[in-house]
Amino acid sequence: MRVLHGQGVGRGAVVGPAVTVHAAPSVPWDLLAPGDPDAEVVRALTALDAVATTLEERAGRTAGAIAEVLRATASIARDPELRDQVRGRVMGGQPAALAVDRATAEVVEAFTAAGGYLAERVTDVRSVRDRAVALLQDLPEPGVPALDRPSVVLAHDLAPADTAALDLTKVLGVVLEHGGPTGHTAIIAGQLGIPCVVQVVGALAVPDGVDVAVDAAAGAVVVAPDREARRRVEARRDALADLERDTRPGRTADGSPVPLLANVGGVEDLDAVDCAGLEGVGLLRTEVLFLGRSAAPGLQEQVDAYRRVIETAGDRRVVIRTLDAGADKPLAFVTRRGEENPALGVRGFRTVRDDPELLRDQVLAIAQAARETGREVQVMAPMISTVQEAAQFAALARDCGITSVGVMVEVPAAALRTRDLLAEVDFVSIGTNDLAQYAMAADRLHGGLIDLLDTWQPAVLDLVATAARAGADAGRPVGVCGESAADPLMALVLVGLGAGSLSMSPAAAPAVRFAIARHTTDRCRAIAQAARGAVSPDGARAAALDLLDAHVREVLSLP
Ligand code: PEP
Ligand code: MG
Numbered sequence: 001m002r003v004l005h006g007q008g009v010g011r012g013a014v015v016g017p018a019v020t021v022h023a024a025p026s027v028p029w030d031l032l033a034p035g036d037p038d039a040e041v042v043r044a045l046t047a048l049d050a051v052a053t054t055l056e057e058r059a060g061r062t063a064g065a066i067a068e069v070l071r072a073t074a075s076i077a078r079d080p081e082l083r084d085q086v087r088g089r090v091m092g093g094q095p096a097a098l099a100v101d102r103a104t105a106e107v108v109e110a111f112t113a114a115g116g117y118l119a120e121r122v123t124d125v126r127s128v129r130d131r132a133v134a135l136l137q138d139l140p141e142p143g144v145p146a147l148d149r150p151s152v153v154l155a156h157d158l159a160p161a162d163t164a165a166l167d168l169t170k171v172l173g174v175v176l177e178h179g180g181p182t183g184h185t186a187i188i189a190g191q192l193g194i195p196c197v198v199q200v201v202g203a204l205a206v207p208d209g210v211d212v213a214v215d216a217a218a219g220a221v222v223v224a225p226d227r228e229a230r231r232r233v234e235a236r237r238d239a240l241a242d243l244e245r246d247t248r249p250g251r252t253a254d255g256s257p258v259p260l261l262a263n264v265g266g267v268e269d270l271d272a273v274d275c276a277g278l279e280g281v282g283l284l285r286t287e288v289l290f291l292g293r294s295a296a297p298g299l300q301e302q303v304d305a306y307r308r309v310i311e312t313a314g315d316r317r318v319v320i321r322t323l324d325a326g327a328d329k330p331l332a333f334v335t336r337r338g339e340e341n342p343a344l345g346v347r348g349f350r351t352v353r354d355d356p357e358l359l360r361d362q363v364l365a366i367a368q369a370a371r372e373t374g375r376e377v378q379v380m381a382p383m384i385s386t387v388q389e390a391a392q393f394a395a396l397a398r399d400c401g402i403t404s405v406g407v408m409v410e411v412p413a414a415a416l417r418t419r420d421l422l423a424e425v426d427f428v429s430i431g432t433n434d435l436a437q438y439a440m441a442a443d444r445l446h447g448g449l450i451d452l453l454d455t456w457q458p459a460v461l462d463l464v465a466t467a468a469r470a471g472a473d474a475g476r477p478v479g480v481c482g483e484s485a486a487d488p489l490m491a492l493v494l495v496g497l498g499a500g501s502l503s504m505s506p507a508a509a510p511a512v513r514f515a516i517a518r519h520t521t522d523r524c525r526a527i528a529q530a531a532r533g534a535v536s537p538d539g540a541r542a543a544a545l546d547l548l549d550a551h552v553r554e555v556l557s558l559p
Contacts (some may be wrong), residue, residue, distance in 0.1 A: 002223040004200045006175070007450055008216035009186040010486065011511050011556065012195030013236040014152065015213040015225060016172035018206045021155035022142045024130040027101045033093050044086050044096035047135040051128055052077035058146045073124040077132065082107060097136040104129035123292070147171070152212050154203045158185040168192055173214035175221050177203045178447045181483070187433075188265070190486060193272065193507030197221050199447045217557055239555060243510035247277025250502070250513050254520040258495055260513055261317070261503035263481055265289070267305075270312045272506035280317030282429065282503020283481040284309055286362070287323045287331055296333045296358060302365035303372070310373045317378065319429065319481075319503075320366050321408065322359060322393075324348045324382035328445055334358065343443060348383025349393060349407075360396060367401040380406035380429055385413045390424040410434035410482070415463035418470035418478070429503070430467055432482025436460045455484035456537035461493070465532060468498035479503060488515035488556055489544050495521070496528025511556055518549045 034040035052074040059070035076082065082103060089099035107125050111118040130142040147153075147170035157178040158166075163185055174189045179198040189196035195216040206212060206223050213225040213233040222229045250260035261282030262273040266289055273281065289305050290297050297305070310318055325334035326347025334355065339345040352359045363379060370377040381393040384407040397405040409415050410431030418428055432455045437444040439460050442452035455461075464480070471478030479501035484490045486508030492515055494502060502512060519527070530543035545558060552558070 001226050001229060004175075004202050004221040004223065006197040006200035006203075006219050006221065007181050008219035009181050009196040009198060009483075010190045010193070010505065010508055011217040011236075011240060012173075012193060012507065013213070013215045013217065013233045013240070014173045014195045015211060015230055015233055016150055016152045018154055018208055018210050018212050018223075019145050019147060019151040020140075020204060020206070020208055021144055021153060021158065022134075022140045023156055024126070024142050025134045025137060025139045027097045027133060027137075031095045031098055034090065034095055037091050037093070040096050041087050041090045043136065044090055044099055044132075045083060047096065047100070047132045048077045048083060048086070048128070050135055051131040054131075054141075061146075061148075069124070072121070073127055076107075076121070076124055077128045097133050100129060100132045100136065152214055154206055154212075156204060163188050168194070173197075173212075173216075175200050175203045175206075175212070175214060177201065180445050180447050180450060180453060187263070187483060187505070190483065190505035190507060192269075193505070199450060236557065239557075240510065243514050243555070244276070246510065246513060247275075248513070248517075249277075249279055250516055252495065252516055252521045252524065253518055254522075256521045258499075258516055259317075259501040260509050261319070261479070261481075261501055262506045262509075263483075263503050264309075264506075267308045267312050269506070270309065273313070273316075276506040276509040278316075278506055278509055280319075281309070281313055282317075282319050282479060282501060284318065284320045285324065285329075286321060287325050287329050290323075290331060290333075291329070294332045296361075299361050299365050299368075302362060303368045306366050306369035306377075307373055310369055310375050310377060315375075318375070319378040319380060319406070322349070322362050322379065322381050323351070325351055343437065349381045349389055350383060352392075360400070363397050363400040363402060371401070376403060378402075378404040378406060378427065380408055380425075380427070382408045382431070383411060383434070384408060384421065385411045387417060387420045387424060390414075390421045394424045408434075408481070409467045409478075410438070412439045412463055415439075415467045418467040419474065422470060422474040422476045427477040427479070428467065428471065430464055430478065430480045430482060430499070432460065432464065432480060432484040435463055435482065436484075439463055451537070454537040455482065455487075455490060456531070456540045458532070458535055458537075458540060461497075461532050461540060464494065464499075465497045465528075468494075471500070472498045477501065486512065488512050488552070489541065489548065489558060491515060492519055492524045492548070493528045493531050493544055495519075496524035496526070515549075515552050515556065518552050523547065 055070045055074035059067040085103035086099045111122050134142050150170050150172045152173040154175045174196040176198045195214045213222040250258040259279040261280045262278045263283040265285050325331040327343040334351050379402045390407045394405045405425050406427040408431045409428045436453045440452040442449040468478050477500045480494050480499045481503035485502035486504035488511045491512045527544045527547045531540040534540040534543050
């Protein structure tokens with residue numbers, strides 16, 4: 001038994017067999033040219049055949065869209081033109097791996113230039129390349145494996161496209177060597193209630209098939225757990241299951257309502273909202289609806305997508321965020337290519353500079369979906385930095401027929417000036433993931449900077465406090481929709497600072513509901529004040545823990 005440590009996301013716990021996602025193989029620049037080109041051609045084409053056969057076999061074992069994708073990818077490996085290209089390169093003296101690498105690179109370039117449907121197939125071409133090159137170099141199969149049983153997925157990191165390719169119904173847990181707690185894999189895992197630990201050194205050395213116990217609350221991954229370690233993780237899983245049975249609205253111990261809302265990426269996440277008894281959607285990340293698309297969705301397609309979410313939410317409140325494309329969530333049809341520093345570039349609301357019609361179409365589609373469903377929908381814009389941007393968005397949204405308009409406070413400039421923003425909009429929602437990134441000048445995807453990205457950093461707490469106070473003074477709602485709201489101890493601080501609602505991954509709600517219900521508003525204020533009195537994140541956490549109800553501390557196994 002071996003214990004690996006990292007940063008846990010959420011509180012879940014699980015035991016299951018390990019499956020590793022291997023990175024794409026590179027081709028060494030000094031690979032030797034083949035002695036016998038004819039034999040090398042056979043080797044190259046046999047590798048492409050083997051890739052196609054494996055994918056076709058997998059397609060035969062699944063159905064629907066996944067089977068179609070697998071068959072389409074297999075057909076690329078069998079494409080006569082690609083095979084001719086590879087043959088020609090090998091006969092010209094290139095080793096098989098290099099020939100496959102270069103020939104597929106040319107296809108990628110041509111598909112990308114062609115745009116549209118062909119550009120969407122670039123991922124499939126790369127997938128064929130990676131698998132064939134790995135085979136030719138006797139390396140393990142790269143990419144997302146086809147899971148044939150519930151498993152714990154271990155990877156260096158997962159791109160949004162990798163996560164999308166996983167059969168999430170079979171993913172028990174996720175362990176990443178790299179990745180940050182607010183990166184998108186962590187967010188998606190949190191959303192689905194999948195226990196996740198990031199920054200786990202040595203995760204990729206765990207052999208496939210070996211059992212691992214993942215305890216997100218403890219940030220621990222036990223490899224080949226003994227009976228006692230297995231029992232502890234299972235006990236934690238059962239304690240959380242008990243909390244999940246309470247689905248009452250969020251309320252402090254003295255009865256002040258604190259609506260608990262969900263951060264979602266699409267209609268399929270709404271089942272979890274229902275199960276967790278949440279009071280609505282506090283953040284619909286609309287960019288997630290269109291990840292992997294090369295062309296902008298049309299107006300009617302958008303209306304349909306938003307209508308499905310609004311209808312499924314029923315009479316619950318829904319806050320839709322306009323596209324937050326760029327940086328960690330690039331969308332091919334919006335994001336500028338080649339920006340040196342995309343997190344500080346044209347992302348979120350700023351994309352209006354390049355393509356005002358895209359935002360207008362989106363807001364029109366949301367307004368139409370709201371009209372068709374007869375529901376009032378709240379709409380907010382991400383990455384607002386100035387009062388002028390807030391005013392521009394509010395004017396556009398009202399012009400399109402939206403009656404409740406908000407902006408996110410996730411840039412320090414916006415937090416410091418929330419008072420002025422609230423003169424333009426009806427509500428604000430604090431995004432602590434980006435607020436921490438920008439306040440601390442630390443890339444949220446940079447695993448080595450986790451300590452700086454901590455929402456318990458005194459400067460981040462100060463910014464949240466400033467924004468919340470502005471809301472109280474203006475009598476306008478200030479909610480929090482960053483992942484920090486999913487931490488039950490931080491949730492108490494946020495309530496104490498004046499947050500009127502908390503939006504989080506549905507899986508986090510039971511622990512947050514339980515913590516809030518055991519503390520009065522005054523107690524939350526005292527906890528917030530104690531945290532803000534500290535000069536370090538650890539000090540702030542310790543000060544808050546000191547005032548935490550002992551029963552909550554025990555049940556949630558807070559340190
Ligand atoms: C945030 O930044 O806190 C937020 C909720 O937005 P996202 O994580 O989607 O950037
Ligand atoms: Mg954000």
